Amino acid sequence: MNSLTETEREALRERYRSERDKRLRPDGNEQYVQPKGRFADLLEDPYVEAVPREPVREEVTVALIGGGFAGLVTGARLKQAGISDVRIIDKAGDVGGVWYWNRYPGAMCDTAAMVYLPLLEETGTVPSMKYVKAPEIFAHARRIATTFGLYENALLSTGITSVTWNDDASRWIICTDRGDELRARFIAMGTGPLHRPKLPGIPGIDTFAGHTFHTARWDYDYTGGGPDGAPMEGLADKRVGIVGTGATAIQCIPHLAKTASELFVFQRTPSSIDVRNNQALEPDWYASLETGWQKKWLENFATLQTGGFADEDLVKDGWTDIAQRIRDRVLEVMASGARPGPDTVQRAYEESDDEKMNEIRSRVDEIVRDPAAAEALKPWYRQLCKRPCFSDEYLQAYNQPGAHLVDTDGRGVERIDETGVWAAEQHYDLDCLIFASGFEVGTEHSRRAGFEVVGRHGRTLTEHWSEGMLSMHGIHVHGFPNLFILGVAQGANLISNIPHNFVHAATAISAIVKHAEAEGSEQVEVTSDAEGAWVDLLDNGVGSFLANPDCTPGYYNNEGGPIGRRERLNGSGYPNGPVAYFDYLERWRSSGDFAGLAFRS
Numbered sequence: 001m002n003s004l005t006e007t008e009r010e011a012l013r014e015r016y017r018s019e020r021d022k023r024l025r026p027d028g029n030e031q032y033v034q035p036k037g038r039f040a041d042l043l044e045d046p047y048v049e050a051v052p053r054e055p056v057r058e059e060v061t062v063a064l065i066g067g068g069f070a071g072l073v074t075g076a077r078l079k080q081a082g083i084s085d086v087r088i089i090d091k092a093g094d095v096g097g098v099w100y101w102n103r104y105p106g107a108m109c110d111t112a113a114m115v116y117l118p119l120l121e122e123t124g125t126v127p128s129m130k131y132v133k134a135p136e137i138f139a140h141a142r143r144i145a146t147t148f149g150l151y152e153n154a155l156l157s158t159g160i161t162s163v164t165w166n167d168d169a170s171r172w173i174i175c176t177d178r179g180d181e182l183r184a185r186f187i188a189m190g191t192g193p194l195h196r197p198k199l200p201g202i203p204g205i206d207t208f209a210g211h212t213f214h215t216a217r218w219d220y221d222y223t224g225g226g227p228d229g230a231p232m233e234g235l236a237d238k239r240v241g242i243v244g245t246g247a248t249a250i251q252c253i254p255h256l257a258k259t260a261s262e263l264f265v266f267q268r269t270p271s272s273i274d275v276r277n278n279q280a281l282e283p284d285w286y287a288s289l290e291t292g293w294q295k296k297w298l299e300n301f302a303t304l305q306t307g308g309f310a311d312e313d314l315v316k317d318g319w320t321d322i323a324q325r326i327r328d329r330v331l332e333v334m335a336s337g338a339r340p341g342p343d344t345v346q347r348a349y350e351e352s353d354d355e356k357m358n359e360i361r362s363r364v365d366e367i368v369r370d371p372a373a374a375e376a377l378k379p380w381y382r383q384l385c386k387r388p389c390f391s392d393e394y395l396q397a398y399n400q401p402g403a404h405l406v407d408t409d410g411r412g413v414e415r416i417d418e419t420g421v422w423a424a425e426q427h428y429d430l431d432c433l434i435f436a437s438g439f440e441v442g443t444e445h446s447r448r449a450g451f452e453v454v455g456r457h458g459r460t461l462t463e464h465w466s467e468g469m470l471s472m473h474g475i476h477v478h479g480f481p482n483l484f485i486l487g488v489a490q491g492a493n494l495i496s497n498i499p500h501n502f503v504h505a506a507t508a509i510s511a512i513v514k515h516a517e518a519e520g521s522e523q524v525e526v527t528s529d530a531e532g533a534w535v536d537l538l539d540n541g542v543g544s545f546l547a548n549p550d551c552t553p554g555y556y557n558n559e560g561g562p563i564g565r566r567e568r569l570n571g572s573g574y575p576n577g578p579v580a581y582f583d584y585l586e587r588w589r590s591s592g593d594f595a596g597l598a599f600r601s
Contacts, residue, residue: 001275003351008505012354019380020552020560022410023269027414028553029560032198032437035214036070042197042214043450047100050157055179060153062083062513063184065160067363069096069499070190070486072141074506076148081510083517087184088150089176090338091159091450095150097192104225107134108250111497113281113313115301118499120294126286131278131390135227136582152514154202155180163187164454165481170522186513186524189453190486190502200437201291202245204416212433215248222432225259232244233260240264241421242331242429243413244436245271252436257397259375264404264430266423269386269552272360272379275389299579305496306577318390319496322383325352337456353382364528367395370416376407385551438555455480468569472534472596473585475505476526484509490538492581493573504582508589512597521599530596537567543574 002196004012025031035042062078064071067090078086092100092213109116113127120127122145128136145151161178166173166183174175174182197216199205203321214221219225224234232255240260242249245267256263296314303310304320307327313320329348338344361378377395379386397403408414408422414422420430458481464470464479471477475484488494488501516524553560559568574581588595 006353008134009350009354013379014529018049019028019410023553024560026554027201028456030199033201033205037198038134039199039214042199042217045091045093045157046217047103047405048157048435050093050178053178055181056155057181059183060087060185061172061517062079062087062186062188063172063182064088064150064175064188064190065163066090066097066190066486067092067095067145067154067156067193068099068190068192069118069141070097070192070502070506071095071188072144072148072150073499073502074152074188074484074509075188076119076122076144077506077510077538079148079150080511083488083510083513086150086153087182088145088154088156089158089174089182090154090156093157094138094142095145095156097139097190098138098140101216101457102134102248103220104134104215104248104252105225105227105255106393107227108132108251109137110388111121111319112249112301112317114294114316115298115497116499118503121291126283129278129280131276133227136306160451162451162454165186165454165456165483167481170462170482184482185522186482186484186516188484188486188509192330192487196422196439198437198439199435200413202413202416203325207561208420208430208433209416209418210433212435215244215252215434215436216439216451218252223259224256229255232256232585235432237261237429238436239530240432241266241430242434242436243421244438245269246436246438247271247387247389248438250391251395251434252434253403254393254397256434257260257400257403260402262402263406264401264406264421264428264586266406266408266413266421266525267376268408268410269554270377270379270435271386271389272381272383273363273370273377273394274321274336274360274388274390275363276392278392278439282294298497298503299582301497302492302494302500302582306494306579308577318388322352322356323540324387328352338449356383359543359569364395368398370398373398373405376405379554384556385558386554398548439467453483454478457485465570468566470528470531470535470569472531473505473508476533476597478526478528481523484512485495487571489570490534490572491585492576492578493571494578500578508585511589512594515576515592515594516599519601523598523600525598525600526596527598534596535569537575538572541572 061083064075064086067088071088072095075086094100108131112130113132117140125140161177161505171183172187172245174184176490197214210224222234223232225232238260239262240256241264243266250271253265299312300310304313305323307323326349329352330345332347333344364377368377398405408424420428459479469489471490474487474489477483486502486505492501494501512524551557
């Protein structure tokens, strides 16, 4: 399409601003509440009953806190490096992390399996589809644990209560709710942000007399069906309400619309819904790939998704599409004689995003038959203000006769009572109320993890990060020797493909542990100067498009609240982008110098 005129551009900006302003709330992240009272069981494991056992009191070389992909990939890399004495600790009854907890109907990855599922070559795995469903992802997590012997010595159904550094012994003391007391030379924390459910702080949330649950603890005993997609026959005579229209709701709403007698979707902000176009992967295609293919695909996806150049687009999805549009628009502007610079990139980003979002809004009109519902389902913000969603079923769900969109024009649900929900100044009688309100993201680390980490001189990680995350490479923290953080912030910050971050971090961590073992070093710690230099590099880097004032509130942008230094540090990444970070970390690791780290005997 042709670029918009300046008048059209300003009209669109004004629409974005007005829609954002409707949704701004002074309470920000505080609008969500912790599960307690009737919802306290959201923090429990409904899938596996903990088997009684004797407390473990042993020493281990590396304790992996968290059995999701972060811990699994790190465990695999440690085993490959010859470090066999590793132990996974997780409150879940099995490995898998978010894919252990999320068993709602329709759950699947929104990044192509060829790049999302780590260690495919190492485990000899062929994904069945371009976008695989949750049971297959969970099975792959278990396959990694089996392949690399990570089930051996694992402490599952075990919640950590404290992690404390003993400087005299150069060991971390880990205590658990099973009475364990482990001494670990090193710990790698991959607790992640997507495991602690949050609830909307809606007045009366405790008063509903019908059945209710969170999508992260789907109640198949009530709904019928199962994670494999079997029909939820238990809802055939039920009036079901669901609060939330984010990435989770996008996937489960089509299944609810097909099976519930009536479905009421309470919407505050519509998601951006692009084409998914899922398809089966042929084993013959997989067999034709050369050794090292996944590394090539990972690099290709990360390069294109962040605006780089490649001879071909191997993944070909919505993530790479928008980035290539921006890149090509920059080249067009430069070819016209404009000077390259931040303004050129910003203009190219805006024009490309205008084009893409107009396509997404037009797609709504093409699919949804009810004009009023179609208008309410159109997202009026930039695509990357919220996590983009991809589905060929969600918009179609509103063509089901029993599916009703209750749009609240940005205000959200007003209150809940014994019999149902008040929204848009109307009452909706319900038999079942489902919360698709996601997980805690912007809260303190200790609250999300469920325990505090106490480093040297009794200083807690919460205290150290009170004004924002401090680290080197997003992995090492001064004052916390022999501790490795497994996340995305202050590293590559590649949020479109989280496991890719872990592959590189785990490789670096395994090299450091192996070096410390060979040198007889009892402590490995980033120096204060190195940590400060890394933080300064990030703090002075290029700002993010996500801080755009036109962005609707969400967890990407601190729920629309102020973006100060603390928020920047907590969400920052390497200034030159993910690919440059991966290259940098590879050179840093391969040099063998481990600059910035102090190894002490």
